[in-house]
Structure formats: C-alpha cells, structure tokens
Amino acid sequence: MSAPDNKSTSGTNAFGKLAYLVIDDFENFRLSMRHMLRSCGADNIELVARARPAVQYCTYNHVDVVLCDYNLGQGKNGQHILEELRHKKLLQRSSLFLMVTSETSREMVMGAREYQPDAYLTKPINRAMLEKRLGSLLDQRNALLPVNREIDRENYPEAISLCMQALSRLPRYKTWLMKTLGELYFLLGDLSHAIKVYDEVLSQRELSWARFGRCKVLLASHRYDEAVESLQQLVTGHPDYMEAYDLLAEGLERQNKPGQAQKILERAIDYSPNALLRQKHLAKLAESNQDMNTAAEAWRRTVSLGVHSIHDSPSHHLALSHTLCDLSEGSTGKEGVACADEAFLVLTNMEKQFPDNDVLALRSQIVQCRIYAGQEHAQKAEAILEGIRPELTSTHSLGVETSLDYAKTLFRLGYGDEAKVLLRELSKQFEDDPGTLKKIESLMDEPVGFRMKVKARRLNRDGIEAFESGNLKEAASIFTKALEMVPDHPALNLNQVQVLMKEYESNTYQKDLLERCQHHLSQLAGLPVQHGQYRRYLALQRKLKALNL
Amino acid sequence: MKNRNIDFSMVLALAVHDMKNSLGMLLNSLDELRAENEDKLNDSSRFNTLRYEAERIHNDLVQLLGIYRLGENNLSAHIEEHFVPDFLSEHLARHTPLLDGLGIECSIDAEDINGFFDADLLTGALNNTINNAIRYTKTRIRLTANERDGYLVIGVEDDGDGYPENMQHTGTLSFKSLDFNTGSTSLGLFFVSAVADLHKEGERTGYIKLHNGGHLGGGVFEIWLP
Numbered sequence: 001m002s003a004p005d006n007k008s009t010s011g012t013n014a015f016g017k018l019a020y021l022v023i024d025d026f027e028n029f030r031l032s033m034r035h036m037l038r039s040c041g042a043d044n045i046e047l048v049a050r051a052r053p054a055v056q057y058c059t060y061n062h063v064d065v066v067l068c069d070y071n072l073g074q075g076k077n078g079q080h081i082l083e084e085l086r087h088k089k090l091l092q093r094s095s096l097f098l099m100v101t102s103e104t105s106r107e108m109v110m111g112a113r114e115y116q117p118d119a120y121l122t123k124p125i126n127r128a129m130l131e132k133r134l135g136s137l138l139d140q141r142n143a144l145l146p147v148n149r150e151i152d153r154e155n156y157p158e159a160i161s162l163c164m165q166a167l168s169r170l171p172r173y174k175t176w177l178m179k180t181l182g183e184l185y186f187l188l189g190d191l192s193h194a195i196k197v198y199d200e201v202l203s204q205r206e207l208s209w210a211r212f213g214r215c216k217v218l219l220a221s222h223r224y225d226e227a228v229e230s231l232q233q234l235v236t237g238h239p240d241y242m243e244a245y246d247l248l249a250e251g252l253e254r255q256n257k258p259g260q261a262q263k264i265l266e267r268a269i270d271y272s273p274n275a276l277l278r279q280k281h282l283a284k285l286a287e288s289n290q291d292m293n294t295a296a297e298a299w300r301r302t303v304s305l306g307v308h309s310i311h312d313s314p315s316h317h318l319a320l321s322h323t324l325c326d327l328s329e330g331s332t333g334k335e336g337v338a339c340a341d342e343a344f345l346v347l348t349n350m351e352k353q354f355p356d357n358d359v360l361a362l363r364s365q366i367v368q369c370r371i372y373a374g375q376e377h378a379q380k381a382e383a384i385l386e387g388i389r390p391e392l393t394s395t396h397s398l399g400v401e402t403s404l405d406y407a408k409t410l411f412r413l414g415y416g417d418e419a420k421v422l423l424r425e426l427s428k429q430f431e432d433d434p435g436t437l438k439k440i441e442s443l444m445d446e447p448v449g450f451r452m453k454v455k456a457r458r459l460n461r462d463g464i465e466a467f468e469s470g471n472l473k474e475a476a477s478i479f480t481k482a483l484e485m486v487p488d489h490p491a492l493n494l495n496q497v498q499v500l501m502k503e504y505e506s507n508t509y510q511k512d513l514l515e516r517c518q519h520h521l522s523q524l525a526g527l528p529v530q531h532g533q534y535r536r537y538l539a540l541q542r543k544l545k546a547l548n549l
Numbered sequence: 550m551k552n553r554n555i556d557f558s559m560v561l562a563l564a565v566h567d568m569k570n571s572l573g574m575l576l577n578s579l580d581e582l583r584a585e586n587e588d589k590l591n592d593s594s595r596f597n598t599l600r601y602e603a604e605r606i607h608n609d610l611v612q613l614l615g616i617y618r619l620g621e622n623n624l625s626a627h628i629e630e631h632f633v634p635d636f637l638s639e640h641l642a643r644h645t646p647l648l649d650g651l652g653i654e655c656s657i658d659a660e661d662i663n664g665f666f667d668a669d670l671l672t673g674a675l676n677n678t679i680n681n682a683i684r685y686t687k688t689r690i691r692l693t694a695n696e697r698d699g700y701l702v703i704g705v706e707d708d709g710d711g712y713p714e715n716m717q718h719t720g721t722l723s724f725k726s727l728d729f730n731t732g733s734t735s736l737g738l739f740f741v742s743a744v745a746d747l748h749k750e751g752e753r754t755g756y757i758k759l760h761n762g763g764h765l766g767g768g769v770f771e772i773w774l775p
Contacts, residue, residue, distance in 0.1 A: 032581050122672075124577035127584070128645035136635050172632040172663065205665060205750060207628055238625045 014138040015041040018064035022047045023054045023081065024100070025073045033067060036127045040134070051076035051084075051308075058090040065134070066091065067121070070101045076308040078117075084310045086115040094148040096137055100125070143170055147180065156184050182213045191221050208238050212247070219251055227251045235264075242272050249281065258289050266294070276305040280316065287323065290454050296323045296339075303346070314360055317350035321367050322405075329374030329412075329449040340371050362391060363402055370409045374449070381413055396429065400436050404443060411447040419447065427528065434530070441531055445489050456485045460492055467495070472503045490533040493520040497540050504547065517544050562617045569610040576603055580646050590650070597650045601683065604647065608677050612740040615673055619743055626667040626747040633694045633701070634659040636668065640675050641692060644683065653686060658764075659694035664701040666748060666774050671703075674741040678705045678770050681737065685709035689765055700753075700773045704763070711761035711768045741772065750775040 020042055022033045030047040037045050046061070048054045050072060057063070066085070070078035078099050085091040099117040119137055121130070141148075147166065150159035163181045167174065178201050185194035198214035201207060211234055218227035231248040234241060245268035252261035265282040273279075283298035299320035306312030324343035328336045347364045354360055365388050372381035392398060392406050403426050410419035423440050430436040446453050459482035466475035479496040486492065497517045504513040521544065527537055579600050583590050590596045637657050641648075648655050682690050686707035693704040738757070745755035753775035763769040 028581075029577070032577070035584075123573045124580060126580045126643065126646050128642035129639070132639045132642040136639065172635075174663065175630040205628075207630075207665075209627075209629065238627065240625055241627070 014135070014142065016043060018042065018138075019044045019062055020046065021054065021057060021063045021066045022068075023049070023051075023066065023072070023078070024069040025049050025071075026069075029069070033125075036125070036130050039127055040131045051081050054081055055084055055088075055090065058085055063091065064095050065138075066095070066097045068097065068099055068117075070099055080308045080310070082117055083115050087310045092148075093152050094141065094145055096141055098134070098137070140173060140176070144173060144176065147177075151180075151184070156188050160184050160188075179209060179213070182210075182217075186213075186217060186220070191217050195221075208234060208241060208244075212241070212244055215244075215247055215251075219247065219254065222254075224251055224254045228255060240271060242268055242275070242278075246278060246281065249285070253285070258285055262286055262289055262291065262294070269298075273301065274305060276302055276309050276311050279305060283319065283323075287319075290450050290457075292323055292327050292450055296320065296327060299323055314350055314354045314357070317346055317353075318360075318363055318367070321346045321350070321364075325367055325371045325374065326450045328371060330451065332375055336375065340375050343371050344368065359399075359402065362388060363405060366402070366405050366409050370412050373409070373412045378413075385409070385413060400426070400430065400439070404439060407443060408447070411443075412449075416447065420444070437528075437530060441528070445491075446486050447488070448486060452485050456482045456489070456492070459485075460495065463495060463499075467499055467502075472499055475499045476503070488523065490524055490527055490531060490537065493523050494533060494536055494540055496520050497544070501540075501543065501547065514544065514547060558617065558620070562614060565610050565613050565617075569607060569614065572603060572607040572610065576600070576607060579603065583646055583650065592650075597647065600647050600650065601680075605680055605684075608673075608680055609736065611673055612677065612737060615670075615740055616736075616743070626670055626749075628665050628667055628748065630663050630665055631668055633662050633664045633703075636664075636671075637692050637694060637703070640672065640679070643676070644679055647683065648690075651683065652688075653683065653690060654688060655690045655692070657692045657694075659692070660696065662694070662696055662701070664694070664703075664774065665750070666701070670744045670747060671772075674744040674772060675703070675705075677737040677741055678772075681705075682707040682709075682768070682770070685768060687767075691763070691765055697773075700755075700775055702771055702773050704769060704771045706763035706765045706769045707767040708765035709767040711766075712759050717759050717761065745772050745774065748774045 015037070020037055022030050022037075022045060024030045024033065024047075027049070030049070034045050034047060046057055046063075048057060054066075054068070058066075068078045068081055072078065076084075078101075082097055082099070085097070091097060096118045098119050098121055100121045100123060119133065121133060144166070147159050147162045150156070150162060160181060163177050163184070167177050170177070178197060182194050182197040185191070185197060195214060195217045198210045198217065201210040202214065211230065215227045215231050215234070218224075218230070228248065228251040231244055231251060234244045235248060238244065245264055249261040249264045249268075252258070252264060262282065262285045265278065265285060268278060269275075269282060279298045279302040283295050283302055286292070286295035286298060299316065302316045303320050306316055321343045324339045324346065328339035328343065330336075331339075347367060351357075351361060351364055365384055369381050369384040369388070372378075372384065392402075398406070403422060407419040407422050407426075410416070410422070423444055427437055427440045430440075446456065448456070459478050463475045463478035463482065466472075466478060476496065476499045479492060479499060482492050483489065483496065497520050500513045500517050500520075504510060504517075507513070517540075521537070521541055524533075524537055527534055531537075579596075583596070583600070634657065637659055641655055641657060644655075679690070679692075682705050686709045689708045691704075691706040693702075693706065695702055738759075742757050745757050748755035755772065755774045758769075758771040758773060760769050760771075761767065
C-alpha cells in the first residue's frame with residue numbers, strides 16, 4: 001500500500017538540480033507554474049512568453065526540462081518550438097519536453113509527428129499532479145539517461161547494449177526500451193534484428209506501434225506487398241494513426257501505384273490538415289499524377305504552414321508558382337487569369353520573404369516569363385526572356401533545377417532547339433546521375449503543358465487498346481493525333497511503328513507503311529542509350545531492316 | 550455565404566471544445582485561489598462545491614467530445630504498456646486538492662504490474678469514476694488494480710451507500726440504455742463502458758462491472774481490460 005501523497009525523497013531531490021524553461025503566453029500561468037515548480041524543490045526556472053525568446057534561451061543555456069504551452073496565441077505554437085529545438089539540436093534527447101495543452105483530444109497534435117514531446121500535461125494542472133507526473137518522468141529520465149546519452153553521441157551500438165542490459169533490470173520501462181531498440185537497429189540498418197524486436201513484442205500482443213515499426217522494416221527490406229497489406233489493416237483498425245497513412249502511401253508508391261498513394265494521403269489530410277511534410281508529400285505525388293488542382297491546393301497549404309515552421313523553404317513557394325503556372329497555361333478565361341495572378345503574387349511574396357537571393361530572383365523571372373507566355377502576352381514574355389538570357393548561358397553555373405525550368409520556359413516560348421541544346425549539355429554534365437537524367441528525359445519527351453500531356457497520354461492508352469483489339473487503322477490514327485502534340489515522344493513513336501509494321505504484315509504491297517516506320521524511327525535518332533525505351537528502339541530498328549530486305 | 554450546409558454536430562463539438570477549455574482555465578484559477586487562501590478556503594463547503602461542480606461539468610464536456618468522436622468513428626484505442634501503480638497515483642494527484650478540501654481519505658492498492666491500455670482514454674474514464682465516487686462516498690475512496698482471469702482489473706471503491714439495485718450491472722451499456730427521464734443520464738457510465746469496449750485483445754473485449762461491497766462496503770466500480 002502506498003499513500004497517494006507520499007513524496008518520494010529521491011523525487012524531491014531530482015527536481016532541485018535541474019534547469020527549467022516555462023513557455024506560456026499568459027503571465028498568470030507562468031507565475032503559477034513557477035510557484036508549483038518551486039514548491040516541488042526546483043530552483044533554476046526561466047519564464048518566457050513566446051517562441052523566439054524560448055529558442056534564444058535554449059541556444060545559450062542548458063535546459064533539462066521544458067514546459068511549453070501548445071497554444072501561444074498568434075505566431076508559433078508549442079509544436080513549432082519543439083520541432084525547432086530538436087531540429088537544431090538545441091535540446092538534447094536526454095532533456096524532457098512537456099507539452100501543456102488545454103485539450104485532451106489528440107487531433108491538434110496529430111501532425112507529422114517527426115518530433116514528439118516526452119509527455120502531455122493537460123490543463124488544469126495542480127501541484128500534486130505536476131509533482132507526480134514530472135517526478136515519474138524524471139525517475140524515468142534518470143534511469144534511461146545512460147542510453148539517451150549514447151544516442152545523443154550517436155553511439156548506437158553502445159546504446160543498444162545498454163538497452164539490452166536494462167530490459168531485465170527495468171521492466172517498467174519495457175515499452176520504451178523495446179521501441180528504442182527497434183529504432184536503433186533500424187538506424188544502424190540492421191533490419192533483421194529490428195524485425196526480431198517487433199516480432200517479439202507482437203508475439204505477446206497486437207500493439208499498433210510495433211506493427212508500424214515492423215512495416216517500416218518491411219518497406220526498407222523491399223517487401224512492399226507485405227508492408228502495404230499490413231499497413232492497410234493498421235489504418236482500418238486505427239483511422240487516427242496518421243504516421244501509418246504516410247508509410248502506406250510510401251509503400252504504394254514503391255509498388256508503383258501513385259494514384260492509390262495519393263488517395264491515402266488525401267484521407268490522412270482530411271483527418272489532420274496541419275502537417276507540412278504530409279502536404280508536401282501529397283503535392284509532389286499529385287503533381288506527378290498530373291492532378292494539378294490537388295497539387296496546387298497542397299502546395300498552398302505547404303506554403304502557409306511554412307510561415308512558422310522550421311521546414312519552410314523557398315522551394316515550396318517556387319513549386320506552388322510552377323503548379324499555378326501550369327494551371328493557367330493556355331487558359332485565358334477567368335480561372336486561368338486568376339491562377340496566373342496568384343502565381344505572380346506567390347513569386348512576389350517569395351522574393352520579399354527571402355530577399356537578396358539572386359538565384360531566387362532569377363528563377364522567379366523564369367516562371368514569370370512562362371506565365372506571360374501561357375496567357376498569350378508574348379511581348380511581355382519576350383521582354384523578360386531578353387533580360388535573363390545573358391545570365392543563363394551556361395548550365396554549369398546554373399544548377400539542375402534552374403536549368404530544367406529555363407528549358408521548360410524556352411520550349412513554351414517556341415525556342416525548342418535552344419532548349420534541346422541546353423538539355424543535351426545538361427545530360428552530358430550529369431551522365432552519372434540517373435535521377436537527373438530521368439528528369440531531363442521526361443522534359444525532352446513531353447515538352448508541353450500538363451493539359452496537353454494528359455491528352456496525349458490518354459490518346460496513347462486509347463491507341464494501345466485499339467491495337468490490342470486488332471483495330472489497326474483506328475490505332476494508327478489515334479497515335480498520329482497524339483504525336484501531333486508530342487512529336488519527340490519515344491514510346492508513342494515506337495507504338496506507332498509497331499502498329500504500322502503489324503499492318504504491313506497483312507498488306508506487304510504497301511511499301512509506304514515501311515517508309516512511315518522509318519520516319520518515326522529517325523525521329524528518335526538522338527535517343528540516349530540510358531533511356532527506358534532504348535532497347536525497344538533498337539529491336540524495332542532491326543525488325544524494320546529485316547522487313548526491308 | 551454560399552455554403553449554408555451547416556454540420557450541426559460539428560458546430561456543437563466546436564462549442565463544447567471551447568467551453569471545456571474555458572472551464573479548464575476556471576479550474577486552474579480555483580486551485581490557485583485555494584493555494585493562496587488555504588487557511589480560509591480548505592474548510593469552505595461552498596468553495597468545495599464550486600470546485601466539484603466545475604470539475605463535473607468539465608468531465609461531462611470531455612465525455613461529450615469523446616462520444617462525438619465515437620460517433621464519427623475516429624476514436625480508436627492506442628494501446629501501450631504502462632506501469633499501473635504510477636498511472637493510478639498520477640491520476641489521483643489530479644483530485645488531491647478537492648479530496649483534501651472535502652477531507653476524503655484516499656488510498657491506492659495496486660499490484661506492481663504493467664498493463665496494456667490507452668492512457669488517454671482511460672484517463673477520461675477514471676476521472677469520471679473517481680468524480681462519481683467523490684460524490685457518493687462518506688469518508689474514503691480506494692483505488693485498486695490487479696490481474697484476474699487474465700484481465701487487468703482497475704477498481705474504484707467507496708464507503709457510501711452503494712449502487713442501487715437497478716444500476717448494478719456487468720457488461721457493455723448501449724446508447725439506448727441512456728434514460729433522460731430519471732435525471733441521472735448515466736452518460737458517464739455509457740462513456741466509460743464505451744472506452745472499455747474499445748480495448749480488445751484477440752476475441753476478448755473490455756467491460757465494466759458495478760456492484761457493492763469491497764473493502765469499504767460501499768459501491769465498487771470495476772473496469773476489466775483484456
């Protein structure tokens with residue numbers, strides 16, 4: 001039997017030696033927190049009202065315990081502070097961060113919980129509560145300090161062996177120890193040990209954190225199907241487990257199901273719209289799915305969530321302007337104009353927010369030029385292009401993103417040849433970088449706006465369908481239509497070649513079919529060896545030669 | 550305004566949320582007042598009533614939000630392993646000022662075991678039961694925790710008159726069992742029962758049990774978690 005209010009002497013001593021930081025926008029609350037901490041035996045207590053002084057204080061002082069109110073009025077909230085402190089490593093793992101909230105509900109803290117507080121304290125808080133809760137957290141901190149110290153030093157193997165030793169000695173921290181073990185093995189890339197940890201936990205009981213950890217390991221081991229199936233069950237059973245959605249979307253992407261991945265992220269965002277990294281993930285995914293409306297909305301939110309976040313970046317603003325530019329292109333109606341105007345505004349704000357940045361200013365001009373072109377303001381577009389051309393002569397000094405974007409603008413203004421020269425130069429420069437080469441190729445293949453891209457892709461699908469059902473004439477005419485939009489597209493050209501060859505097989509007197517094949521293959525004369533369609537190109541070239549004999 | 554399609558339950562939930570936060574501030578101020586005027590207020594039954602009723606409304610609102618989320622189907626149990634004696638004593642600490650004020654003696658009798666449950670959900674459920682016990686007890690409250698038949702059983706006992714015959718019950722309450730005519734709507738019990746029900750392990754599901762007796766001879770509330 002233990003009386004509820006017995007002050008463990010170790011607990012009281014533990015309070016005294018530590019440095020505290022209390023962050024709350026209400027003076028009354030700050031004072032009452034200090035009062036409570038003092039009566040628990042604490043002495044070194046700093047009080048601040050806002051994020052900026054809090055971060056500043058942590059920059060120059062060691063803090064053991066942060067007590068931070070989640071809602072700090074306008075500006076940054078508690079989660080922003082937590083992210084900034086942990087991200088900048090101003091707060092060690094061995095220090096405690098306690099989030100004080102006035103809600104018991106989880107939704108407001110359901111974010112991309114890249115960083116989680118060590119505990120939540122729910123208002124109203126009284127002294128007895130604080131003493132108990134903080135006391136047991138400090139006991140835990142002291143017991144686990146050796147492990148956390150090694151993790152702070154990034155000495156993971158030592159941290160692992162300390163965890164193993166502690167398992168039998170500290171059974172009450174078993175969950176923490178097992179979680180940490182799984183994470184540490186994962187960090188070290190020792191996937192087989194990581195999965196063993198999770199399997200051991202799961203053999204005793206179905207626990208969502210262990211199931212999640214196991215799925216993470218499965219994904220890293222390229223066991224995509226197992227991971228996706230298991231994650232799907234997890235989100236069905238726990239519709240409020242946000243991290244599971246993120247991981248599931250990742251798994252679906254690896255399975256090459258970007259459409260389904262997008263749907264999953266949209267569902268997660270319905271529950272919890274305030275996670276910047278999730279919005280960014282959705283924006284990129286929607287963009288690659290050519291769903292520009294969804295992409296624009298997700299980029300908008302990414303930009304606005306960035307205002308107080310450590311994750312803010314000018315690249316989000318640029319990406320938003322790109323998407324809006326795509327949406328406005330060739331659409332001079334009300335909606336198109338609105339998108340164009342918004343894009344200009346986004347760029348202006350970006351330049352204001354990140355001043356004295358020459359590269360950003362240049363990139364802004366490149367986009368503006370394209371927006372004008374898409375809105376049929378050719379003169380304005382040309383004027384900008386004249387101004388920036390001298391600065392954009394060499395890809396070496398430009399960087400990949402700027403060069404690609406410039407090439408895109410050149411294509412839109414009708415300077416396709418100039419763009420191709422630039423892109424060839426760029427691919428030579430990055431011949432050892434498959435990721436960059438891929439980006440260059442896809443721009444070369446489809447140097448048109450997304451609407452035309454979508455149309456051409458749909459025609460391609462229709463053409464393949466017609467071909468497979470044996471309707472060759474129909475297929476040929478569909479591919480011809482598609483090639484009018486994207487004449488350099490390798491897959492489309494080769495599809496057309498296949499159709500024409502098939503047709504020739506039953507009509508060998510029609511020599512002009514072979515001539516047309518030759519025309520399409522010549523179109524691809526410059527196809528780089530590493531291109532995904534290159535082998536098919538060679539095969540069809542050989543076949544054509546044989547037919548010509 | 551283009552969109553007149555107001556989701557009324559959503560509006561209610563937001564309003565409840567806001568009221569709950571205000572009450573949180575109010576409760577905080579009451580505890581501060583008590584701390585500053587310990588000599589005057591500790592024996593004041595009016596102050597204790599004020600504190601107790603405010604806490605009760607706060608709990609009701611928390612439960613309303615919980616039930617709203619149950620209805621939206623986005624409440625699920627995130628089960629983790631916890632050291633039960635710590636969990637209970639942290640809980641009791643929340644009620645310490647009021648218990649001291651009312652002169653109610655409170656003890657914890659828990660085995661040194663780890664239990665599997667969702668701490669957030671159980672916090673709401675326990676607050677509700679402890680508050681209930683405070684209302685009906687005479688002098689003492691006892692929190693218990695032990696393992697029985699493979700279940701973790703957390704109990705709240707008091708030395709009051711006990712539950713009336715028709716309330717003694719084992720199992721899960723359905724929403725239909727709420728009776729708005731008797732004055733006592735058992736909303737709290739419904740919520741606690743729903744929380745128990747969210748705890749599942751294999752084929753087994755949590756449930757609640759109300760009976761009389763125990764060490765103190767009054768009401769005994771038990772939540773059985775698999």
